[in-house]
Amino acid sequence: MQKKSGLRGIHAGWYAGVAVLVLGLVAAVLYGSGAYDSWRDGRSLDKACDGTLAQDGLASALGSSDLRAEQDDGGALAECLVKTSPGTGRAVRITLRWSTAGAPSGSLVWYDSDYNGVRAQAAPLGGGWPGVVRYDGTWQIMVALDCANEKDKALVTYGDLYGASGGTALTGLGRVTTETARKAAGKYGCRVKAGKPLSKVSTARLGKPGTAKPLAQAQGSCVALRALSVAGSGTPGIMEYPADPDAPQTNCYMVTGAEKPGYGLYAYYGAAAKDYESTGFGGPDHDSVVATATCPRASHEAVFAVYHLYDRDSDSYPVPHYSASFARSALKLFAEHEAEQRGCDGVRIMDRP
Template sequence: MSEETVETQEQELDRMRRRRRIRLAAGLTAGAAVVAGGLFWLSGGLQAWLHDRALDSACDGTLAADPVRELVGGAEVTAEVRTGRSFWQCRVSEADEEYEEDGRIDVRVTVSDARDHFATVDATRTDAPLGHGWTGGFAFDPDREDRGEASATVLLDCGGTRGGGVVAEVSARIDRADFGHPEARTELTAVLTRTATAYARQQEGCEVTEGEPVRKVATSVNAWDYEPFASVSGSCAGIVDPRTAARWGVRTAVETAPGPKPVEGCTLGGLRGAPLYTFTASYGPALERSTRDLLDDVTDQRAGDAPDGRYVLWAECRGAVDRAAYVVEPVGGERDRTTDLALDHAGLRTALSAFADRSAKAHDCTVTVD
């Protein structure tokens, strides 16, 4: 046998050994995958995966699953739809209510037809505006101990016809969350806006007007969050001129950033933030029927100056808002004053008109003059 033939045979044997090693390695890899898959299934990983995937189609396919995942931080949750006489609700809670390791999780998005008699909005003038083209507010008090609780509200139009639209709210109690962090507030806002928009689009005849993704939202203001009146730039800007403010004893103000919300407001105060006058704008479902009737009575009593200095203006609006009320009220009213001469009635009416005009413009409403 020649040396060339021997060398060829040895090369062929070497190739065969390498193929066997490759096959063996491939077999071991496949076996390891089967074992790993079994361990994944036995450890509950498959069940967790199924829970997670179920969020994508939860609540009739309307739930904004991705921001929910961010908020709950990997905890297993379930979602269900609840309906009542005048509302639709998507509720997210812990998959196992008896399992406390992941803490308390309760997130609810509630949607109602804005034209419904029972539709209401749990909002205040201290809420931070959502901005980015949304009519909505975010409520979180950074000074409260429970930092895992927050809520937000949004009004959605369905094509611009008067009264046509939905009002939606989200409330959250998540022990592991901290809504003092901007990221958590952004995620909860996304849960609200995306879920409410998806629901509205499923309703016949609702061509919902959608804002942009909310990239940053502030927190609520409190009575002690006052600033010098001379530096106002938000909801208190332009209501009272400096000369009138000095005559009224106004030195401070509590305001939110500018932006349309269901309830807007401004508080003008004296030294160290002591409140003197409050201005409030309430839109659509934020104006409860009982309050609306009461304000109608105040409006009807137009003869002369109001003894308590409380004045009301109204606006006609489109979409989910329908109607809005604007109120100015001295803090304490006549109870804290020995004479109505202490009130600048003409000045109060002028200030209310300025407040109403600016707020109505932001909501595409028209202040009515009877």
């Protein structure tokens, strides 16, 4: 009996040793083949941004399907950074916040640049999304989804693209940003009206050759100014984006004969209007006029502004002499047209704070 018991102990120990050896070999194979790294990276994507990161579009945005995510505790509702694995310098950062919280400092820079040529320009995202596309060395997409079930509250989502450019990458960023916004709204109980899945995001930017045209040809964001007399203003032309009633920012530029933006007109709605006001209506005092309007279904009053623009390239003002009366007339037409398109009313032109 003792011999049998001893043999069983030896056999059990042998089996256990073999099992440990097999597991070790399997682990080594998985690790050596990269399967473990792939599993770990996949898990990091699934957990990114509090589990709300939408992964469709990431490969297009970053030019790789080998990706990993890092959590970023920057004080936002959720924030994550997605990088290629191994690193190539390309990355996508997604940041989510409630409109009731302060905007990230980097995003507020856009509103401080309204007087600075076309630096503060934003193109409508399209597809029925309340969003815009911005560029200042890197691309950013911002989407602000109003919560139908929570008054004066919106879910704001930012997507920033680093180390990549081009239509495919930007469209990928658009899909990641919008679908993450949609997914996050569901997770956090914000009932929203979202847009369609994006199939294309335009890389077009104003201020480049060929983007200026005569005022009489305005049909998008500058169409209201066709009724404006520009005689003596020094700005016979315009640069504009397509009109989009969903975009949280609209801008129109009046340009000189040399196709330099001389006056910039901006409209902000909802969370964008709130953020713009938080900067002190565009930062330091500049030659400008500001107006507001009440929008019944919006979380914040709409804000409209016109700025006498400065050109950093020439270190001068393309329109040398600012005309406050001309700027006021242009803003009145622009703001009243914008307000009518959005169902807002009570446009009030105010003194600069």
